[in-house]
Amino acid sequence: MTQQASPAQIAPPAEQVAHHINPIAVVLGKQMTDVPKDLYIPPDALEVFLEEMFSGPLDLLLYLIKKQNLDILDIPIAKITAQYMQYVEVMKEIHLELAAEYLVMAAMLAEIKSRLLLPRPESIDDEEADPRAELVRRLQEYERFKQAAEDMDALPRQGRDTFVSTPVALPELDQTKPEPIVELPELLLALREVMRRAEHFNSHSVQRETLSVRERMTIILSSLKQENFTDFVTLFTVEEGRMGVVVTFLAVLELIKNTLIELVQNEPYGPIHVRAITT
Numbered sequence: 108m109t110q111q112a113s114p115a116q117i118a119p120p121a122e123q124v125a126h127h128i129n130p131i132a133v134v135l136g137k138q139m140t141d142v143p144k145d146l147y148i149p150p151d152a153l154e155v156f157l158e159e160m161f162s163g164p165l166d167l168l169l170y171l172i173k174k175q176n177l178d179i180l181d182i183p184i185a186k187i188t189a190q191y192m193q194y195v196e197v198m199k200e201i202h203l204e205l206a207a208e209y210l211v212m213a214a215m216l217a218e219i220k221s222r223l224l225l226p227r228p229e230s231i232d233d234e235e236a237d238p239r240a241e242l243v244r245r246l247q248e249y250e251r252f253k254q255a256a257e258d259m260d261a262l263p264r265q266g267r268d269t270f271v272s273t274p275v276a277l278p279e280l281d282q283t284k285p286e287p288i289v290e291l292p293e294l295l296l297a298l299r300e301v302m303r304r305a306e307h308f309n310s311h312s313v314q315r316e317t318l319s320v321r322e323r324m325t326i327i328l329s330s331l332k333q334e335n336f337t338d339f340v341t342l343f344t345v346e347e348g349r350m351g352v353v354v355t356f357l358a359v360l361e362l363i364k365n366t367l368i369e370l371v372q373n374e375p376y377g378p379i380h381v382r383a384i385t386t
Contacts, residue, residue, distance in 0.1 A: 163208065164208060164209050164211070164212030165212075165245060165246060165249040166249070166253070167191065167194055167209070167212075168187065168191065168212070168242075168246060169246055169249065169250055169253070171187055171190050171191065172187070172246070179243060179246055179247065179250075180243060182239055182242070182243065184216060184219050184220045184223060184239065185220060187216070188213070188216040188217065188220055191209075191212070191213060191216060192213060194209075195209045195210065195213055215242070216242075218238070219238045219239055219242060222238035223238060223239075318347075318350060318351060318354040319354075320354055320357050320358050320361060321358075323354050323355055323357075323358035324358040324361055324362055324367075326358075327342055327355070327358055327359065327362060327368070328362065328367060328368070328383060330342070331368060331381060331382060331383040332382075332383065335382070336371060336380035336381065336382045337380060337381050337382065338378060338379075338380060338381075339359075339370065339378070339379035339380060339381050340378075342355055342359065342381065343355050343356075359381070366384060367383065367384060368381055368382065368383055368384060369381070369382055369384050
C-alpha cells in the first residue's frame with residue numbers, strides 16, 4: 108500500500124514562492140510584492156502633459172492661426188474665438204490655474220468681436236478703426252520673439268550638444284629600444300640564404316659574334332704574300348664554326364671578283380693555293 112504525500116509536503120515554502128514573484132517596488136531595501144492597503148496617492152501626484160502645450164494665450168492664438176493657414180493681418184475673430192474657447196474649457200478641466208490668463212485673452216477676443224459689430228464713424232481711418240490692430244501687433248511681436256528663441260535653442264549648447272573633455276595626462280612610455288644581439292653564426296646563415304636566393308636571378312646571355320665580310324677580306328689580304336702561295340684551307344678557322352667558314356668563303360670570292368687574289372690548282376681534285384696579285 109503506497110503512502111500519499113500531504114499537501115504541506117508538496118507545496119513549496121512561502122519564502123520560495125515570494126522569491127519567484129517579481130517585486131513592484133523596493134522600499135528601504137525591502138521588496139514589495141503587494142500594494143499596501145493604506146497607500147494614498149494625492150490628486151496632483153501625476154500630471155499628464157499633452158503634445159500641444161502652449162506657453163501663453165498668444166502662443167495658443169498663433170497656433171490656431173497657423174493650423175488653419177489664416178492671414179494674421181485679417182483674423183476671422185468669430186471663428187478663432189470659438190476654437191479658442193474650446194481649448195480654454197479643456198484647460199479648465201486639466202489645470203485650473205492656467206485657465207485664468209487664458210480667460211483674459213478670451214475677454215479681449217469677445218471685446219474685439221463686439222467692436223467689429225458696432226458701426227464705424229466715417230471720420231476714423233480704416234486702420235485706426237480696426238479693433239484687431241492691437242492684437243495683430245502683439246501676435247507679430249510674439250512670433251518674432253518666439254522664432255528668435257527657437258533659433259537660439261537650435262544653436263549648439265555646451266553641456267547638451269557639446270561637452271568639454273577634461274585633460275588627461277599621457278602615461279610616460281619607455282621609448283628606449285634594446286639593441287638586438289646578433290652573433291656570427293646567425294650572420295653566416297643569413298648570408299647563405301641571400302646567396303641562395305641570388306642564384307635564382309642568374310642569367311646566361313648568348314649573343315652572336317658579328318662577322319663582317321669586308322673585315323675578313325682585309326684579314327686575308329694581310330696574311331697573303333705576293334711571292335709565295337698559301338694553302339686555301341689555311342684561310343679558314345674551324346673554331347669560328349659554320350658562320351665563320353661562310354664569311355671567309357664570301358670574302359675570298361669577293362677578292363677574286365675584284366682581281367685582288369688568284370687561285371691556282373695544278374691537277375684535278377688537287378690542293379688549291381692562293382696568292383695575292385701584284386699591281
